[in-house]
Amino acid sequence: MLCILTNIEKRTTDKSVCALYIDRLSFYSLIAVISSEKEYSSFFYFNSAPASERFASLLLRLRLLKCRPQPADFQLSDIRDEKGECQFFNIENDITALCNRITETRLATDPLIRDIGRHFPLEKVLCFCGKTVENEIRETMIFINAARWHASHKLAYKNRPVFYLQKGLWFGYLSEYAASINLDHKGYNAVNSLYTNYYLPKVMDKVVSKIRSIFKRILPVRKAEKAGVRDNRSNTAADSFPMIAHWYSNKLIDFDKKKRIDLIWLLNIDIPHDQILICFDRYRDKETVSSIREFKLKGLVFNIPADDEGILSPWRPTERYSQCLKENIKIITMNWLRNSGRINNFTLFYFFIMGYFIDRYSYWHDFFKTTGIKIKIDQQDMGREHVPMNMALERNKGVSITYQWSNHMHFPVLLSRYTDILFSFGPAYVNIWKETRIQLTNLIYSGYITDYAFNNVKEDAMRLREKLLGNGAEYIICFFDENSSNDRMSVITDNTTASVHKFFLEKLIEDSSLGLILKPGFPNTFYKRLSSVSGLIQKAKATGRCIIIDKGEALKTDMYPSEAAQAADIAVGLLLSGTAALESYLSGARTVFLDLEKLYSNPVYEWGKGKIVFDSMDDIFTAISRYRNDPESMPEFGDLSEWAKDKDPFRDGKASLRIGNYINWLFDAFKEGKGRDEAMAFANSKYAEDWGAENIVKFS
Incomplete structure (x- = not known):
């Protein structure tokens, strides 16, 4: 044992010996290692090609490798600086900058x-290309930081890793970045796995899909002719399509102002439902699907199976798609x-990304031209595929609309987008949008997108509170859980989530006067993620003083955070996101931040530490107890007014009304035959008249 410890000490302090890290273990990278003169005693990889580990074993038996390659064990949440601050945001900003x-x-x-x-607007093409580049370099940049x-931290090497x-x-670019964070690097040649393993399969999928579609067009027709049946579930004439297309985002199709719903913009306006297509x-x-029928909306599906009842029609490209694609193939060639x-x-x-670009552009050009849709509403239009999609809509004289749904704290390329209208909470976010090169x-x-619910949920919140008080609670804490995962790229791990809940649950059981509301953002994974404390959860629920909000759709609870918060004396949210806290x-509701990621570079620490932000469970609970016993001694506790400044300039519960009015003005302008630019100018003037010109920022 002493000999082993001596060897480890020698290995980690010898300046001639280093640790090797490889982005991808493969035949090519292994050949590069054995060809190198580098002295190393540790060898790690992040990804691996098929059979590469067997090849490494062969090289080890031949004594061509000095040690066996091991998977690099890391979690994104582990990557921290000397102060303990999680580097997630810094890495994101580095990715954006590069x-x-x-x-x-x-x-x-x-x-x-x-x-x-x-042929296409250059800045918008560059936006598309930038998103493609981000997809190609993101993982490698995280691996460089992880190495x-x-x-x-895990090996305690004093010399620079390679x-x-x-x-x-x-x-x-990536090698310069590695050098900038004090990492030595070596390049190796390989068949470009990005194209052979990522893009080529996508191209082949398109070819196979095209062949299948040809057969599907031939075979069903022949079968239908034999059976004397005609398939009517296909594209219809343009005049039967609505003018507005809304892309579904996994929330309720409902108009209940107490629930998390998809069509928030339709709550307060009178656009006929048969003019709205849910995609x-x-x-x-x-x-x-049943809600589509109940509310007399129309539904359309893309690249997924239609429903059994025939409520949702499948979209099928017309000949226009093929014609447009041929023209654009000629252009790029x-x-x-x-x-x-x-x-x-x-x-x-160039060929792979522009091939994808023109395919999507041609597909959506066909769709918007055929249907005559003039207004497209999509909350989740940040993907690169939305760039050619919105460009096709613009070419067809339509307007694309999106809206902010979350609190944003940094400038990832992910947030960049190409759209005509973006509804944002307030001016606090304008620099974030500019930094993304939107x-x-x-x-x-x-204003805040779901503020319509604040007053509507008050009665339900009071009933929730009375239920806990009736079971003996005297002081109620609400905790907002964010989603977690043990995936290496997750910032919040299941272990961290379980430890936070364990702390609150144990405090509840110890103190019979304490009440607890747990509001997970993703109820479908909640109990699985917290399986290690399942016994404690059941024990806490048995007291009658612990309520878990776990009912809702597949991805989100139906209840808004505001309802749970208004039932509590203090609400606790995570600084990492901040949306539920906002x-x-x-x-x-009085609200504080829990920050186990220790994001000390966040400006809130300059004035809010110990008042609204806490970096440990002990500190936050001590502060809650102190405030509970003597509120006057902590007047600033849970007061987010400084942090929330300019995040919502209205605070009147009318955000959905403003968005709905704007869409209604666009709708009216298009009905009157106005063009795209004229319709936006009309809606802008009406919005400025009602809500103030200072609330419209022109970007182009």
């Missing part, structure tokens, strides 16, 4: 990309021939 740099210095200056601007953290990085298209490209249950005609890594990148026509301040505070 994406912007690549966009400006490589993409925007390349003739292939620039010439595409003759540095792993070497210093990171082996595949020489892909962005190798130069589904993801999960939906039978209750949702001629563009390539005109500029170089050579095949290299960048032209592969392609936007108008930013409109509407809603809680705006609804009138």
Whole structure:
């Protein structure tokens, strides 16, 4: 044992020996390692190719490797600085900065990309390309940070680790980034796995899907002819389609102002329901489909099975899609021939991403042209696929609309988007939108998106409170759980979530005067994530002083955070997100932040530590107990007014009314035959007249 400990000590202090890290264990990376003269005693990898571990075992038996490669054990939540601050936001900002740099210095200056601007708006194409780059470099940038953290915290090496990085298209940028955070790096050549393992299968899927669609068009028709049956569940004439398309986002199709609903903008306006098309490209249950019929809406599905009752019609591309695609294939091919005609890594990148771009553009051009839809509403339009989609809508003289749903604290490329109208809570977020290089026509301040519920849930909140008080509670704490996962890329782990709940549950059991409301954001995973404390949960519920809000749709509870918050004396939310805490505070509840990620660079720490933000369970509970016993000694406890400044300039419960009015004005303008720009100008003028011109920010 003494010999082993001596060897470990020698290994971690010898400056000639280092730890090796590889982005992807493969034949190519292993050859690079055995060809290197680097002295190493530890060897880790983040991803692995099929059979690579067996090849590594062979090299080890041949004594060509100095040690066996091991998977790098890390969680994103573990990557912290010397003060203990989780580096998630810093890494996100680094990813954004590098994406912007690549966009400006490589993409925007390349003739292939620039010439595409003759056919499509260049800035919007660059927005699409930037999102593609982000997808390609994100994982590697996290691995680079994980390698540095792993070497210093798990191995205690004093010398710099070496990171082996595949020489892909962005190798130069990534190697510079590795050097900037004090990491040595070496490149290795390989068949570009990004294209062979990621893009090529997608292309093949498209080819196979195309072949299948041809057979589906032929075979069902022949079967129907034999049976004397005609399939009517296909595209109908343009004049039978509504003018507004709303993309479903996994909430209730309902108009109950107490529940989490999808069509918030339709609560206070009189647009005929038969003019609204609910579009589904993801999960939906039978209750949702039934609601479409109940409220006399129309439904359409894309690339997913239709319902059994025939309420939702499937969308099928017309010949216009093929014609448009052929024209655009010619454009990108001629563009390539005109500029170089050579095949290299960048032209592969160009063909794959622009091929995807024109396919999606052609698909949605066909859809919007065929249906005549003029207004598209989509809360979740941040994906790169939405760029060609919204561009096709613009070409067809329509307007794209989205709205902010969460509190944002940083500037990820994920938030960048191309849309005409973005409804944002308030001016506190304007710099975040600008930093994301968003392609936007108008930013409109509407207030907090679900503030209509604040007054409507008061009675239910009081009933919830009375139930706990009736079972002996004298002071009630509400805790807002965020989703967690043990996936290595998760910032909040299941273990952390379980430990927080364990703390609150034990305090509840110890103190018979304490009440507890647990409000998980994702009830469908709540009990699985907290399986380690399931016994404690049952014991707490048996007291009658613990209520868990676990009823709702597949992904979210039906109840808003404001209802649970208003039933409590103090609400606790996570600083990492802040959305539930913001809603809680705006609804009138005293609210504090729990920050186990120790985000000390957040400005709230400059004035709010010990008042509204706490970095340990002991500290937050001590403060709650102190305030409970002597409120006058802590007048600023739970007062988020400084933090929430400018996040909602209205605070009047009318955010959905403002959004609905704007959409209604657009709808009326289009009905009157106004063009796209004229319709937006009309809606802007009406909004400015009713709510103030200062609440409209023009971006372009």
